[in-house]
Amino acid sequence: MRHRRLLAAGAVGTVVVAAALGISSAAGAAPSASAPRASAPRDEGAPDSLRALAAKIGLRIGTAVIPFDLNTPAYRDIVADQFSVVTPGNEMKWQVVEPTRGTYDWSGGDRLVKFAEEHGQLVRGHTLLWHNQLPAWLTTGVANGTISDTELRALLHKHVIDEVTHFKGKIWQWDVANEFFTDSNPSGINPNDFWVSHLGAGIIAEAFRWAHQADPHALLFYNDYNIAGEDGTNAKSDAVYAWLRQMLAEGVPINGVGDQGHLDTQYGFPTQMTQDLRRYASLGLKVAITEADVRTFVNNPTAQVPTDHLATFAQPYEFSQMLKACLAVRQCISFTVWGFGDADSWIPGFFTGEGYATIYDVNLQPKPAYFDLQQDLQLAAYGAPHRVHTDQH
Ligand code: 9MR
Numbered sequence: 001m002r003h004r005r006l007l008a009a010g011a012v013g014t015v016v017v018a019a020a021l022g023i024s025s026a027a028g029a030a031p032s033a034s035a036p037r038a039s040a041p042r043d044e045g046a047p048d049s050l051r052a053l054a055a056k057i058g059l060r061i062g063t064a065v066i067p068f069d070l071n072t073p074a075y076r077d078i079v080a081d082q083f084s085v086v087t088p089g090n091e092m093k094w095q096v097v098e099p100t101r102g103t104y105d106w107s108g109g110d111r112l113v114k115f116a117e118e119h120g121q122l123v124r125g126h127t128l129l130w131h132n133q134l135p136a137w138l139t140t141g142v143a144n145g146t147i148s149d150t151e152l153r154a155l156l157h158k159h160v161i162d163e164v165t166h167f168k169g170k171i172w173q174w175d176v177a178n179e180f181f182t183d184s185n186p187s188g189i190n191p192n193d194f195w196v197s198h199l200g201a202g203i204i205a206e207a208f209r210w211a212h213q214a215d216p217h218a219l220l221f222y223n224d225y226n227i228a229g230e231d232g233t234n235a236k237s238d239a240v241y242a243w244l245r246q247m248l249a250e251g252v253p254i255n256g257v258g259d260q261g262h263l264d265t266q267y268g269f270p271t272q273m274t275q276d277l278r279r280y281a282s283l284g285l286k287v288a289i290t291e292a293d294v295r296t297f298v299n300n301p302t303a304q305v306p307t308d309h310l311a312t313f314a315q316p317y318e319f320s321q322m323l324k325a326c327l328a329v330r331q332c333i334s335f336t337v338w339g340f341g342d343a344d345s346w347i348p349g350f351f352t353g354e355g356y357a358t359i360y361d362v363n364l365q366p367k368p369a370y371f372d373l374q375q376d377l378q379l380a381a382y383g384a385p386h387r388v389h390t391d392q393h
Helices: 050-055 067-071 073-082 107-118 136-143 149-166 194-199 202-214 235-249 273-281 311-327 368-381
Strands: 060-065 085-088 122-129 173-178 219-224 256-259 262-264 286-297 332-337
Touching: 050 060, 050 073, 050 368, 060 067, 060 073, 060 122, 067 073, 067 107, 073 107, 085 107, 085 332, 107 122, 122 149, 122 202, 122 286, 136 149, 136 194, 149 194, 149 202, 173 202, 173 256, 173 286, 194 202, 202 219, 202 235, 219 235, 219 286, 235 273, 256 273, 273 286, 273 311, 286 311, 311 332, 311 368
Parallel strands: 060 085, 060 332, 085 122, 122 173, 173 219, 219 256, 256 286, 262 286, 286 332
Antiparallel strands: none
């Protein structure tokens, strides 16, 4: 069995930018609940921008954003011009929104929601239920026994209700639950997961019910990595598919599934991706690529020049294939990159020796991957591949 990637399980030195923003919670008017949320953005950017081309085919192109970086003009302009949906990289995670028990800090999330409203963008909320980036007061309390499992459940309920209520009407897709399945063959819900080990696997369905109760119009997603064949065996996809089918049969309000899409050129492009996305869609779910990036080995974390010249072809190729997998599935409603510039990417900090994972270089200049995505969208927007049918062969 191949472990194609490993996610650090422990809390990471997250840069909590929210406090530095000094932004109030005024987030502007919420779109009306009955508004046609997936209609073309008000502000479509330049005609050849990713967002404008994608709008022609009803697709949203997104990026993870560091709200504090929106103060930097070059960064802000790319977010505004190229993308029609944004995800806060960290600012809606529990660790950031409730650093001290009982005291909320919505400033980073509010800042991004306001920016999105000003630029005709939708927002993906990320993420309500995850083992990682939890507040220290919570994990410490559980570890030393001062927070019982009964209290933990009540705290989670409050967290989900309060956060979804705070952003009610402003979130298009919520990543309700994140990364619950094992990287094994066969795969399944990880019994050792923080939440599962304390509250049982049923807590995942509970979180979806609570989120639906707090904002009945938000699309509720299950989000994970390696669930579209990236593991090489498709075991994780099989397990997630079976679980989703069961949840839907039980009436759990799940609307979509997000494949994160963290790829690495050393493994080649997963051959099952389109079929796996179609299989989820066959359950009546929306699908999305939620955190796309394609890493490769580089000279150093600052310049991020690929050490193998062929990687400069493989990297954009895999981005393009991933977008095409989404384009090939009607129910794929958004394609989001996990940050757009190599200098901001999480990759060099997590995968020693790797980088070059995004679509803009360290100086925020578009890379071949950007132009490949643009060309794919251009072809899709103008109907290619389209053949004139004749009777002559
Ligand atoms: O991009 C996020 C990075 O800034 C954080 O340090 C990291 C902590 O684990 O989380 C990153 O985002 C993750 C996302 O929330 C869930 N899927 C994996 C992403 C990369 O680790």
